[in-house]
Structures are given as C-alpha cells and as structure tokens.
Amino acid sequence: MKRFLYYSILIFISSTIWNACVVVKEVIDEEEFNLKATDFKENFPTFRKYFGIPLSGKVDSVFYDDTEKKIIFRFNKQFASIPLREDNVAAIKDSVKNFFGDEYSLYDFEFYIEKYPIDELIPNYFRSNRTEIDKARLPLPREKKNPIIKNISKPFQITNGLNEKNVLLWHSHGWYYNNQEKRWMWQRARLFQTVEDIGPLSFTIPFLIPMLENAGATVFVPRERDTQVNEVIIDNDTNKQPAYLESVTNKKLKWKSYETGFALKNKILTEGENPFLKGTSKYIETDTTETATIKWSPDIPETGEYTVYISYQSFEDSNDETIYFVSHAGGKTEFRVNQKIGGGTWIHLGKFLFRKGKDKNQFVMLSNKANSSGKIVSGDAIRFGGGMGIIEREGQISKRAKFIEGSRYWLQYAGMPDTLVYNLNKSADDYKDDYQSRAEYGNYLYGKPYGPNRNRNEKGLGIPIDVSLAFHTDAGITRNDTVIGTLMIYSTPGLDSLDVFPDGVSRLANRDLADIVQTQIVEDLRTLYDSAWTRRQLMDAMYSEAARPNFPSMLLELLSHQNFLDMKFHLDPRFKFDASRAIYKGILKFLAYQYNYEYVVQPLPVTHFAAELVNNKVKLSWQPKPDPLESTALPEKYIVYTRIDDGGFDNGRLIDSTSILIENLEAGKIYSFKVTALNKGGESFPSEILSVGISKKNTQPVLIVNGFDRVSPPASIESPKFMGFFNIIDEGIPYLYDYGYTGVQFNFDPDSKWETDDNPGHGASASDYETKIIAGNTFDFSYIHGKALLNNGFSFCSVSDESVWDGKLSLTKYPFVDFIFGEEKKTLPPKSNSPLGIEFQTIPDLLKEKIKTYIQLGGKMFMSGSYIGSDLYTDPDSVGVKFANEVLRVKLKTGYASRIGEVYSVNEKFLSKNFLVKFNTEFNEKIYKVEAPDEIGPINGSEILLRYNENEFSAAVGFREGRGVVVFGFPFETILDETKRNEVMKAVLDYLEVK
Structure with a gap:
C-alpha cells in the first residue's frame, strides 16, 4: 500500500505543480476539467503499466455531473483483464483521486468498466465481507433431487x-x-x-x-x-440369451417394450442417424422385493479395463434410485441411478477390469427392487469400452x-x-x-x-x-x-x-x-x-x-x-x-x-507404504502426506483396496488408522493392495501397489522393495539454434499411460516458421504413434517380481523404498531382497529454479547405508534397473562410484547399451550357456519401454552373468561369498516371456543360494 500511495503522490505532484494554491471547486469549470481529463489520459500508460493493466486497457471517457456532484470514469472491458481485489481496486481509486487533486474533493468519483462499477468485478469469493457480496450471481434455489x-x-x-x-x-x-x-x-x-x-x-x-x-x-x-479401443454393446433389440436375459418372478409383472431406445443395426452411423431412436427399450414396475431383473453378459474380446455405460428411458414416474450391479473381475459394485433424468443417452458408471471371454461372473444387472412399488425402471443397451x-x-x-x-x-x-x-x-x-x-x-x-x-x-x-x-x-x-x-x-x-x-x-x-x-x-x-x-x-x-x-x-x-x-x-x-x-x-x-458450504480439499496420496508378512498375516502400514499448499487436505481415514491374483481391485475397506492386519491369506495366491487417504472433501489418488504371496513350500518370506517411483518428461536440449525434445537420450516415463504422444520431434530449428499445420515449423513431430496407448509407470511391478518368486516356491512381501531408507523397516529380517529400480534415475524439474530440486535418485544416501549394512551382515540381494550404474556414477565426490564398486561390485561401462533388448547367458553357474532372454524395447500398452539400459562390468571379484546379444556388452554382474549381489543393467519386469522370467528369477535365487 505504501507503494500505491507513493505512486499516487508522484502523479499528484507532476500534475498539479503548476497550481501551488489549491482552490476547492464547488462547480466544475468545463474547460479546466477537460484539460485535466486530457492530462489523465496522457498519463494513463504509466498508470496502466503500474497496475499491470494490458495495453488494450483504455479510458473510454471521463465526464462530470455537477447536479449529482460526480466525476465518472469509464474504462473498456480490457481494463478488467487483471484480477480485481479490494486492495488494488482501492489503490486504483486513490491514485486517480490523487491525480485530480483536492480541488475536486467535493465530488464523488465513480469508476466503471463498461457498464459495471469496478467493485462489482471483484469476485464474491475474494470479498472480505459476505454480507456485501453480489447475490445476483449466486444460483437460485432448485428442487432437491437425487444425483444421477x-x-x-x-x-x-x-x-x-x-x-x-x-x-x-x-x-x-x-x-x-x-x-x-x-x-x-x-x-x-x-x-x-x-x-x-x-x-x-x-x-x-x-x-x-x-x-x-x-x-x-x-x-x-x-x-x-x-481409451479402451475394444467395445461390446448388448441391447434388447440385437442380442439374445444368454447375453441379454430378462427374468420375472412376480406373475403380475412383465417386462414391456417401449417404442424408443438404442439400437445399432449397422456397423456405421450415417449423417443424421440417431441410434437412440432406432430401437426399443424395456420397462417394468418396481417392487419392494426383487421380482424382476435384466442381465447383460458381455463376451469380452481382450482382458483389460472397460468403462461401463448404461442407457434407459426417463418417465415422469421413473424410479429415482434404480439399482444396478456391475459384476467384474474385482467383485460386484452396486449403483443407484436416478432414472427420472438422463434417459436416452450413455450414462457413465465407472471403469472395471473384465477378463477375456464369456465369464458367468461378468455382467451388468438391473433390478426392480425399490422402496415402494409402482414406479418405473427402464433398461436399454449396455456398453463396455470406448471402441473405434x-x-x-x-x-x-x-x-x-x-x-x-x-x-x-x-x-x-x-x-x-x-x-x-x-x-x-x-x-x-x-x-x-x-x-x-x-x-x-x-x-x-x-x-x-x-x-x-x-x-x-x-x-x-x-x-x-x-x-x-x-x-x-x-x-x-x-x-x-x-x-x-x-x-x-x-x-x-x-x-x-x-x-x-x-x-x-x-x-x-x-x-x-x-x-x-x-x-x-x-x-x-x-x-x-x-x-x-x-x-x-x-x-x-x-x-x-x-x-x-x-x-x-x-x-x-x-x-x-x-x-x-x-x-x-x-x-x-x-x-x-x-x-x-x-x-x-x-x-x-x-x-x-x-452454495455456501465449507470446502475440504481431498488429501494427497500416502507414502511409506509397506506390506509385510507376519506369521502368515499381512500387515499394511503407511504415512499421510501433508499438502503445504492446502491446510484442509488432511486425511481423516483411509481405504484399503485388495486384488487377488490377476483380478481387479475390490470396493475397498474403510480404515481409521495408518495400519491394518489382514488375516486368512490363502497359500498360493497373490494378494495386492493399494491405499487411498480420505477426508470430508474426497479421496486421494492411490498409493503404489504392493503384493504379498505365501508359498505352500516355504512360508519364510523374502522381500521386494519398490524403488521405481519416477515419472518424467522426455529429455530436452536447448540452444540458440537447436531446441526440442531428444528422445534418444531419454523418452521419459508417463504416469500409468500416455495417451497424447504422436511421435518424435524432428524439427529442432527455433527459427523455423509455421507454414501450415502439416508443415508447422519448429517442434514439428512425427505421427506414427498418435493412435497408440503407451505404458508408463503403473506402480504395480511388485506383482510381476512376486509372481516369479512364488512360482519358484518362495513366499514374498513388498514395501516402498522410502519405508526402508527412513528406517520403518529392517532389511536384515529377510534372507533375500529384490530391489525394483525400473527406470528410476535422478530427474530435474522442468524449470531449473524450481524448489522441487532433483527427484527420483535411484539409491539415495540413506538407502545406500541400509543396503551396505544388509550385505555386510550376510544378506543376499537382487537389483535390476536401467540406470543403477549410470545414476550412481553421477554422484558428487565419487560417493556413488565407491558404493557401486565396493558394495555392489559393479562398474559402469556405458549407458545406452542395447536397442534390441536381447541378452544371453555367458555363465553356467547362472544359466545354461546361450540361454536367450528378451526385454521390452518397443512402445506398447502392456509394459514400459526400455530405451537406455546400462552396460555394467565386474569389479572386486564379481563376474559377468549375462551379455547383450547385439554387441557383447555385459548386461548382468554378480558375486557370492556367503553373501552376494546380482545386478541387472535392465529391468527384470520388462522380460517379455513369463516362463523366461520365472527361469531368470530361479537362476538369481540359485546363484545366491537362497534357501
């Protein structure tokens, strides 16, 4: 505010220095006023710049009304392109008043932006006194109805x-x-x-x-x-039993046809065709017990996640809490649908995992059960997936x-x-x-x-x-x-x-x-x-x-x-x-x-997640993550979601604390968990997914540590003549999946101008991937590692790397530890002066100490990832190099060691000679692409176990001497063939003599 006043004084002095003796005007002299108004308009660019008003902001008019004792300023609407608040509006008014001086103090100054008084453009939300808000912009009361x-x-x-x-x-x-x-x-x-x-x-x-x-x-x-490219539609007009099945147990009721509904009788829709006017739909009266259902059972073309859409017709006496069940690979989810509204289109229910084929446990079912009888429930088409x-x-x-x-x-x-x-x-x-x-x-x-x-x-x-x-x-x-x-x-x-x-x-x-x-x-x-x-x-x-x-x-x-x-x-x-x-x-x-209620912001995802096996029970624990930007985003409760084997996640269970003990685990099955934080404002994004499994052969668990948290953009290069994204260095890691990638950039000339959209100049990029979904970090790799361990007769559990380096969990309890490092590596934020700093270091110093202690005490460890060596070799003062050489006994020879992703065994103590394994080096929607694996060599008594097929570079190194470490220069989870993954994991366990 002092700056505003100082600025106002400067304007006042510069504009009134010619008149040392101020005379208060009771009646405005028109000629003098016009000179003053002209002077104001001439000084307006300085005023405009100070308040951040864009160049397009202008003074439309300045005039006075002697009768009403007013001086009125009108600005164009671009003047209001800045956010207006009580403080800067007051400063604008004071500055203008000071400019005109005390001689006009008997007049009220009014300020308009087009037809609106400037104060009206202050959002209600930013006004200090709710009693002074503009109620005209608040919504009118409306009829209370159930959500759709x-x-x-x-x-x-x-x-x-x-x-x-x-x-x-x-x-x-x-x-x-x-x-x-x-x-x-x-x-x-x-x-x-x-x-x-x-x-x-x-x-x-x-x-x-x-x-x-x-x-x-x-x-x-x-x-x-x-984004699911497959689509299955089941409709009463085009499908027969068992895909579409009506049932009635009350003989007084009958499913009736309504003349309007969805039908897709041809594979394409031509101009003007409305598929919701091409078919019929069904309806029936409600009952206080379930006496009628429709069941839609899909034949799923490929295992995956499919959005479920429903359709129905709306009537005056439609039931506003119509019951739907979606039975999917994770269980059964129940919905209430207000069929009074939304009839005659696709209504989104949610996204669920469905297995390939006709599965009797995969369906959508509509029930006529309601709180009262005599209402109408309607059923039409059901759609699974987005399609082409x-x-x-x-x-x-x-x-x-x-x-x-x-x-x-x-x-x-x-x-x-x-x-x-x-x-x-x-x-x-x-x-x-x-x-x-x-x-x-x-x-x-x-x-x-x-x-x-x-x-x-x-x-x-x-x-x-x-x-x-x-x-x-x-x-x-x-x-x-x-x-x-x-x-x-x-x-x-x-x-x-x-x-x-x-x-x-x-x-x-x-x-x-x-x-x-x-x-x-x-x-x-x-x-x-x-x-x-x-x-x-x-x-x-x-x-x-x-x-x-x-x-x-x-x-x-x-x-x-x-x-x-x-x-x-x-x-x-x-x-x-x-x-x-x-x-x-x-x-x-x-x-x-x-709507006049106190908002609460949903929490951030939890951290320090751990899933430990304790006497054939799994103890889940985690920590809340505070949000420094939002004080209301504090968790109050948590939800634990469970998946069994390759099924989908269930509907979750509500937890009051930051840990839970889950019993009755069945041997031979893999249980996977994710956790969300909850408050009155909603649910957070999920944690990483951690898995456990109990072997029928060996109940003593080994440990998986997930150290792959990274998500990042592709690498970029910036110079006056060459600027852009350089995927050959690093293609980045999407969060879950990337839907927006078209192809690599090929025009790096910043001076190259746009000519057409087909020839857009700087930044122009290829189009070969723009129809494809690309897998990134799904945070679900402990399942892949765990399945290989379980198939080799070992029980396992899994934890996040931060729970290890923060001392929440001791590695020494476990005879074998498998570290997942994927494509974890030091990653800068997109802006160099960001307070975020470097993220995703593969092995931070605290974790180095935990690993070093574990190995010194006789531990046996497997770690795999693309950047273990190259990330350690970037550590300052050779801390990382020393750790790599002396603890892991590996040395970095080069990065970018393989493009085709084939490795073979060169050590019969590990795998039979010439045993060939392929890991993923292509974009696809199943597993992330490995573009730059490390060549890591032996040092201090370690030996080469695998080599890259295309160039004989070393791909894996190990040592064993009562303790031991095996390090892969590529991620284990990206091995494409599950049978080969099982064999490679067995080789690691056998080499390290894990019992």
Whole structure:
C-alpha cells in the first residue's frame, strides 16, 4: 500500500505543480476539467503499466455531473483483464483521486468498466465481507433431487467436496473430418511430440477427471472418455440369451417394450442417424422385493479395463434410485441411478477390469427392487469400452478410436438431437460444429430453461450442470526465458447478448469462476514450478465455448503448445498432476462459495507404504502426506483396496488408522493392495501397489522393495539454434499411460516458421504413434517380481523404498531382497529454479547405508534397473562410484547399451550357456519401454552373468561369498516371456543360494 500511495503522490505532484494554491471547486469549470481529463489520459500508460493493466486497457471517457456532484470514469472491458481485489481496486481509486487533486474533493468519483462499477468485478469469493457480496450471481434455489449416479459400494460419503455436483468438461478439439479437404485430420498441428487435439486429455483423463470424481462430482464429457479401443454393446433389440436375459418372478409383472431406445443395426452411423431412436427399450414396475431383473453378459474380446455405460428411458414416474450391479473381475459394485433424468443417452458408471471371454461372473444387472412399488425402471443397451469411430462423413470413417475423435461424432453416437447440439452448420462445417457442440451438449443435459441456444425451452435430460470447463493449450511463441502462461476466458454476455443466464442469474458468475480457477493455477504453479509463471489476461470475450453454456463456464488456455518452454512443463506428468489439482481446487472453491458450504480439499496420496508378512498375516502400514499448499487436505481415514491374483481391485475397506492386519491369506495366491487417504472433501489418488504371496513350500518370506517411483518428461536440449525434445537420450516415463504422444520431434530449428499445420515449423513431430496407448509407470511391478518368486516356491512381501531408507523397516529380517529400480534415475524439474530440486535418485544416501549394512551382515540381494550404474556414477565426490564398486561390485561401462533388448547367458553357474532372454524395447500398452539400459562390468571379484546379444556388452554382474549381489543393467519386469522370467528369477535365487 505504501507503494500505491507513493505512486499516487508522484502523479499528484507532476500534475498539479503548476497550481501551488489549491482552490476547492464547488462547480466544475468545463474547460479546466477537460484539460485535466486530457492530462489523465496522457498519463494513463504509466498508470496502466503500474497496475499491470494490458495495453488494450483504455479510458473510454471521463465526464462530470455537477447536479449529482460526480466525476465518472469509464474504462473498456480490457481494463478488467487483471484480477480485481479490494486492495488494488482501492489503490486504483486513490491514485486517480490523487491525480485530480483536492480541488475536486467535493465530488464523488465513480469508476466503471463498461457498464459495471469496478467493485462489482471483484469476485464474491475474494470479498472480505459476505454480507456485501453480489447475490445476483449466486444460483437460485432448485428442487432437491437425487444425483444421477451414486456408487453404493463405496465405503464412505463425501460431505464437503463436490458431492451431488455435475461438472461438464471437455479437452480441446479432436480428430475431425475437414469438409473442404475431404479428409480426416487434426484441428491443430503436431508440435513437440503431441497435438492440442489430444494433449489436454493427457491432463483430464488420468488426472483432472479422477480428481473431480474423487471429490464426489459426476463428470460429463462430450468426447469419448474411455481409451479402451475394444467395445461390446448388448441391447434388447440385437442380442439374445444368454447375453441379454430378462427374468420375472412376480406373475403380475412383465417386462414391456417401449417404442424408443438404442439400437445399432449397422456397423456405421450415417449423417443424421440417431441410434437412440432406432430401437426399443424395456420397462417394468418396481417392487419392494426383487421380482424382476435384466442381465447383460458381455463376451469380452481382450482382458483389460472397460468403462461401463448404461442407457434407459426417463418417465415422469421413473424410479429415482434404480439399482444396478456391475459384476467384474474385482467383485460386484452396486449403483443407484436416478432414472427420472438422463434417459436416452450413455450414462457413465465407472471403469472395471473384465477378463477375456464369456465369464458367468461378468455382467451388468438391473433390478426392480425399490422402496415402494409402482414406479418405473427402464433398461436399454449396455456398453463396455470406448471402441473405434463409426460415424461416416461423406463416405469416410475416421479409422481412429472414439476417444481420439472430436465431440461432434461422439454426440451423435450419444443420441443428441442434431440441429440443436452437434449439427449446427447444416453438415457443411464439422470444424465449427465440433467447437459449438460441446457447450450445447451441457445445455441439452440441463434442459429447459437452460436448453440448447436454438431452443432454450427444449426439455433436455434434466441433469443440472453446475459448472463447465473447456480445457485448451493455445498458441504463442517467445524466445525469452519465460512461459507464455495461463489465459482464462469467460463471457459476460451469452449467445443471446444478455448478461444473465436464462433464469436471471448474473453471468458475472463466469468471471468469478474464471478468476478463482486462474488464481489457483497461477499461485500453485508459481510455488511449485516457476516463480515467474505468467498470468495472462482474464479475458471477457464472446468465444463460443465461453458464451454458449447456460451455466457458469470458463475456457482455460493453460499454456502454449507452440512454445518450447511451456511444453517442457506440458510433457511432465508431475506438472500435469499439480496443474490438474489446482484446477480441481479452483472449481471446488467456486462451488463451495456459490452454495455456501465449507470446502475440504481431498488429501494427497500416502507414502511409506509397506506390506509385510507376519506369521502368515499381512500387515499394511503407511504415512499421510501433508499438502503445504492446502491446510484442509488432511486425511481423516483411509481405504484399503485388495486384488487377488490377476483380478481387479475390490470396493475397498474403510480404515481409521495408518495400519491394518489382514488375516486368512490363502497359500498360493497373490494378494495386492493399494491405499487411498480420505477426508470430508474426497479421496486421494492411490498409493503404489504392493503384493504379498505365501508359498505352500516355504512360508519364510523374502522381500521386494519398490524403488521405481519416477515419472518424467522426455529429455530436452536447448540452444540458440537447436531446441526440442531428444528422445534418444531419454523418452521419459508417463504416469500409468500416455495417451497424447504422436511421435518424435524432428524439427529442432527455433527459427523455423509455421507454414501450415502439416508443415508447422519448429517442434514439428512425427505421427506414427498418435493412435497408440503407451505404458508408463503403473506402480504395480511388485506383482510381476512376486509372481516369479512364488512360482519358484518362495513366499514374498513388498514395501516402498522410502519405508526402508527412513528406517520403518529392517532389511536384515529377510534372507533375500529384490530391489525394483525400473527406470528410476535422478530427474530435474522442468524449470531449473524450481524448489522441487532433483527427484527420483535411484539409491539415495540413506538407502545406500541400509543396503551396505544388509550385505555386510550376510544378506543376499537382487537389483535390476536401467540406470543403477549410470545414476550412481553421477554422484558428487565419487560417493556413488565407491558404493557401486565396493558394495555392489559393479562398474559402469556405458549407458545406452542395447536397442534390441536381447541378452544371453555367458555363465553356467547362472544359466545354461546361450540361454536367450528378451526385454521390452518397443512402445506398447502392456509394459514400459526400455530405451537406455546400462552396460555394467565386474569389479572386486564379481563376474559377468549375462551379455547383450547385439554387441557383447555385459548386461548382468554378480558375486557370492556367503553373501552376494546380482545386478541387472535392465529391468527384470520388462522380460517379455513369463516362463523366461520365472527361469531368470530361479537362476538369481540359485546363484545366491537362497534357501
């Protein structure tokens, strides 16, 4: 504030020094005032710069009213592109008043930005006194109704998160049909190994959508959200028993046909076809006991995770708590569906593991059981998986998975009315249809009076949308050492040019939402990644995706996909998590204020997870992780999820403490666990997955330590003439899976200019992987190692590496320890001045000491990973080199030792001569790719066990002398053949003489 006053004094002195004797004006002299106003406009650039107002911010007019004793300032709307708060608004007012001086002290100064008083543009959320808020932008009371989906099997309830809130979210553009070029193509250019059409979904699908759902929200997406390329549809019109099976036990009841429903009788959908008007559906009355069901049993083409979608019809007397069961590889999950709303489209239930084939325990079942009889339950088609595109455009289909395609095509498949939602340009311009359709989908979901803009009174589906987000990464380039940064767009006028929603609520709610979310993003990213992260404009503009929604909405341009520095952040999974969490927190804070409740932010994932076998019982323990950015994100309880063998995870059990003892483990089975933290605001992301197994032959467990936590972007090179991502050095590690990779960058010239999207200049990238899903760190490798141990007759348990180096667990209890290091290695944050520092060191100093002590006391150890040697050899003062040479008895010879991934035995004490093993060196969706394994050589009495086939480099080294260590220069879990993995693990155990 002192700076503001100082600035105001300077302006005052510079503008009034000619008049040492101030005369207070009771009546304004017009000529003098006009000179003063002109002087103010001339000095405005200095004023504008000081307050951070963009160049486009201008003074529209300055005039006075002698009768009312007012001086009125009007600025254009770009003046309000900065966040307005009580303090800077007060400073702006004081500065202007000081400029005009005491001679005008008898006049009130009023400030408007276009038609709004400047104070009105301060978001309600940032006002210090709730009694002085603008109630006109708060939502009107609405009829209380059950949420459209409730997962009854969840062992907890959310009360202070996004429970019972509906969020509409879309991730940019998508693969579309260009009506002029007569081809399917991207709407943006392939740059820096991705494209904006799929880059944002690498934020939303793995991070943002789960965060919103973990907070209790139901999320609607106008693009296909399931990346599963297989699809199974079961429908009463096209399927027979046993795939589709109706049953009735009450003779008074009967499943009846309704004339409207889903049917897909051809493999493609042509222009204007609505599959939800091509078939019939079934309905029956409810009963207080279950007397009727429909069962949909899929024939799954390939084991994997499949999203389950249901469809039904809505009637006035529909049951608002209709029971559905999804029976999957992890058990049975129960849902309650409000069938009064949402009828006639696909409704997302969740994602589940299903095994290949026809399994009697895999089905979806609808029940007519209800609290009262006489209501209606409806059943139509059930869909498993996302599938491939089937929409025909001028004789062509996309040949891509549905999740790759733009909104226009999924909305046709989802039964939306064409001329109201997705075909707004008479089939002549799919590009416009695509961006215009996304918001109209939300309007149709909501319905009268919030319906599609061509007919706001369209009944729609009755699903009240609370907020919407359009997620983009806009274009922009800078050669400075700064990011383009975050732009947020909102619109005060709607498509009807009115500044209120159809119910009369002020569309200034859009500005509140946009400001809160942009503020949260910028504050979090400046704290975690880049203290100079650029906050761009808070722009009021008639963009279609901002103006069309008939409910609070925003259009986010998180960063620039065209600027290399921005893309260093974009491709980093750590950044994706934190940016997504900031967006989620902003939405939460906005809605909590709108609906007047105390928000609680969901916790961060737990750490120090351990699963130890104790007398044939498993003790699980973990620690909560505090969030330095959010005081409310404290765990209160925890959920433990269990998986048996290769099944799916169950619905979880609620735990009050940070440990639990689980009994009755069956020998010969592998039990896997993950833990989430829970509070009133929602559920955290899961921990890593740890597994245990009890052998029928040997109940004394060996230990697996998971040291592979790394997620990272690809390597980058930066110089004045060569700049970009250099995958040959390091391709990075996705979090779980990468959905947004197109192919390697091939244009590294920063001076190369964009010519067309097909020839976009600097950053141009290949397209050979853009339809593929790429496996990254799934945090589930203790299962693979453990299965090999169990198959060799050894019981096992597993722990995280931090639980070892922090002393929570002693290695010396175990006769054998298997360290998983995968592609763990020292990784810098995307910005050099980030407070995060180096992460993911393979063997930190504390862990070195634990390992050294264990081996000195006679321990036997196996460790595998791509960078064990190369990471240790980067340690300062040769600490790592000494540890490698003297403790592990390995020396680094080179990195990047193999491209084809074949190794063979050269030591018959280990495996028979020329025994050949192949590990993964190709991108696929099953296991991560190994691109740069180490060549590690023997030292201090160790010996070579394996060599790389292509060049005879040494691939594995071991020693044994009552104690011993075997070190692989590649990750064990990436050996492709399970039988070979079992044999290699046996060789390790036999070589080290583990009993």
